[in-house]
Amino acid sequence: MGLLLSDAKAESQQLDHGEFIFDQSQTPPALPQFRWTPIQLPDNWDLSHPFRGGFGWYRFSLTLDHSPDDLWAIYLPHLSVNARVFINGQLVGSGGSFTEPVSHNSYRPLFFVFPGLLLHAGENQIALNLLGYAQEESGLGTFQIGPATALKPTYNSLYFRAVIVPTISFTLLLLLSFILFIIWLRRRHETLYLMFALCGGFCTLYTAVFFIQEVPWLTHHQWLWMELTAIMCYIYCLMLLIHRFVKVQRPSLEKFFLIYTIVGPFLILLIPPPYLFRGFGLLGLGYSAISLYILFTIYRYRHQCLPSETWLLFFSILFSALTGYHDLAYMLHAQHEIPVFIFYWGSTILGIAIAFLLLLRFDRSLILFETLNRDLNSMVAEKSRTLAQSYQERQTLEMRQAVFGERERIMRDLHDGLGGYLVSALVQAERHPPLLVPLQQTLRSALEDLRLMIDSLDGDPTDLATQMGSLRERLESLMESSGAVLHWQVEDSPRLPFPSTSNTLQLMRMVQEIFTNIAKHSHACHVFFSVGAHHLEIRDDGEGFDTVTTRPGRGLPHLYRRAQQLGITLHISSSSLGTTLHLTW
Template sequence: MNWSTRGLSLLLLSVFVIVVLTAIALLHRAGPSGDGMRVHWLVQLQGESTRYQSHFTVSASTATQALYIESLSGAATISLNGTVLAQRRIPAAVPALGSSQPMLVSLPSALLHAADNELAIEQISAPSSSTFIGASYLGDEALLATNYAQRHFLKHTLLIALIVTTLVLAGVSFALWLRRRHEKIYAWHTLTCVTGSAYCALPISPLPLPSIWLDALLLLFFLWFVVSAAWLGICLASKPQPKTWQRITYAVFSGSALIVIASLFCTPQEFRHAVPWAYMGIIALGTYTTATVFWRQYFTRWDSTAFWMLGAVMCICMVSLHDGALLLGLIAPDDGFWLAYGAPPPVLVFTALLLRNFVNALTESESLSRELEQRVAVREAQIASNYQALQRAESDRVVSAERERLFGDLHDGLGGTLIATLSRLSNEGAGKSAVALGVQAALEDLRLTLDSLNPEERSLRAVLAPLRERLANVCADAEIALVFSLSSLDDGFELPKSQTLHLLRIVQEAAMNAVRHAEGSSLRITLHRITNDEGAKQLEVLIDDNGRGMPASGDARPGHYGLANLRRRAVQIGGGIEWLALQPGTRVRLTLPLV
């Protein structure tokens, strides 16, 4: 971000802080003014207490008179002509939200004098500037009761609504933390809401506790609220540093211990004297955290989160400084403390940012879940494919091992026996006999089988080489010219072993049929790859002769099963075979699909 953009953002942030502070001031003064006579107080300092005194006269009237105070902070005793009318037992030392409330006191006619009357309010405070009395009015009780009810609603009822809302947010955060224990940010948000609510609710609660204990509890709640809110902001900014956590932890536990010890061993007067300094110390701790962590974390990144976080922190710092100055007597009392009204904006900002982060995290989690499901589906498909490939590889391995065993058994066993038999017949002068020819045919068929099972020969050209050599010898004996065309087949072109044997037998049987029955002078065998009309790859095998020909249908003669066997073998390997008439001769066409 360039400096011009950052300067504009700072200007907007300042405007935001001013608007919030103005709203706090207006809210603090909200409510109608009294309809009676304005009371002007004479302040008298009397040791540890402050006495507010005013004299007035009453006119002849049948209406009941009353005293209406717009805002009264701390414990107070109100008396008329020396008679106590009301007592307010709220600790005066700590500036909690509930300690600044409107008050309506009825003035009995029996206590009123026809001439001069003395109205007095006595408060115990240290220093005197920590006691605040808002605008006060004397007049008709019925009229002033309306003013009191409206201001009581703003000061008391809305406070209760704020407390209840904050506790609901605390419950939601606590429920989220129970489900997501590893995300401590929800626990800190819960602690922030609970301590803030307790800090605001304790002054208006009916707990019958001594004043010093109430002050101590308010200080403890205020301390933990400041620390938990600061730590919540740190967690929202980035991953907290261990050193920062250690320092804050040491400060908060040390401060809590000092507050408890002071409340147990100090007199009420000594404790009240120490409260303003303790309050300023807590403010200093929050300021230190803001200066060392918030500004460093948020000012460098400067996004929407940084804008709202810095604005909320600046608001609470400004109102804290205002209230601290009031406690130390540096500025004149106005209408009470502001901090209680400055605390809700940060809590609301933190809550909104936390909910936004939660929604973003939930959306991202759902997106990642969908992506993970897709990846799992793809991976499952890959695993299934790999498993099938592994099964096929295992099956091929088993079949290959069995083929090698059969190859060795046939070559060393049956092959050796047939060669020995043929040699014996030849030695005995029966080399041209029918038995010898049968043995020779069986040996050729065995060689064809061994060629297809040979584990060392993989390419189709290599497997066809022995068959080509044997057919060349047969055609030479029959004075037939043999042409074997494999030019379109690559050296590495292979077929599965299960198809290779059937292919060899089909080529051998078709070629031998042409040699035996066609009575031709030439034989051409062609193997090449083609693409059919549907775009599928195929292996085409053509066995052409120029003999006398045969019916184009390829129908077998009664008692002959050679053509039927060829058709059966072609079907077994997924191919097709047909016989076509040439001029002259016959063509046997075999097509085999290629994967």
């Protein structure tokens, strides 16, 4: 029970032999020697004190020949659930609250620094008060006492593995789970992201046990129940994740294990607290079977995924399953040493592996998208070139058709206009050689029609005002020769519904024909011409005619036909006071 150090500055020493007693005292109890039980560390209460829990006291003796003058420390690597330490009756360190909600130090080392002067030459008593629970692997592992500088590196190393690493794992998995959950909200059909988010969420809840020391509102057994339930939910969600990953449909099996996952933990709530830990251990046997099923499923459907994905997933789950079997063995069979649970290492590695696989899939999707985008750009460029070429060919064809159409129009106008006049002149010359006046008149008409054609080809088909201005001089000469005065008024620049050189020529011919008829038949003294944006009106004060009883010749039907071809409306009204022709469009 005692340890002798001849030099106060000696290296740290490990304490593993002492005495133990269950006692509710808040300070080291002064009880008779016979009531203390010799104990050797590590001490697992499930073996040394079955179905016992509460406050236990350990005491150890340390003999020194000098009182140290530097800082010393007590380093407790493994204990459950909480502890406080006294040196020669004086409190030097505590792990936190000993009343509900208690402080949890089952998975984190404790390090208490104290002045070396608390130790005196001769025998020193080290008392340790431990809070533990029945049948939950409570107890104390071997611990060390010595100079703080000598123990600190060992403590820092274990603290990093037991507290810092789970904290980092918790943060990364929580962040990744949140990101994937957001992705799932935007892509509800991709349930793979939801399954990973749930796996990460339950895994972070379990991992929090290793670094959270103070748990508000929850009692120890409530916190333990939530921790172990989170493991069960994590394994169930992992099965769903693998089903989605390898594209396997097993709804009946998923429903069965869903009921198993929900009902099992709630049934455990009905049993007494000392059996809670072992109850979850028995329940965990079903999840060990799930892990074997998951490994079998991955291997069986390995051809549905890339080989790199399959084997990375297989070995990461195998590693996670082995860590789970390790912890399950501690839960079902008590060992002499205080258990060190390592399943969070397996779940963390598995989470990283699955996240890496999802990133690989995302990277492949991105590469595929870039390839498709590049191919699409090439197709668009090719189609654009083809379309441009087709458009150019169409323009060439339309231009050629326009040239052919204009050529046909000119030929038709020459045939119907100038050709007709020349034929008439030839017939007059052959039949009546001495009659020069009719021949001159026919040739003059042919010349006027030729001028109309040239004006229509030379001008802008949309600029009717200019075209009519060119026609005005000839019409005035015609009216003067017939003894009439022309009154010309342009209200606005007219524009036909379908402007073209051909339609402009047809309109000019209609106007010319109307004035020719006025000169021949009306005996008018005044002729009024007015044109606006959407109308044209020609009015004279001649003799007029009855539009109902007068037998029409070829002139009026010809005018109506031309108006219909141009898409305009021709209205003729006549009386003894004169005749009015009104064109509208």
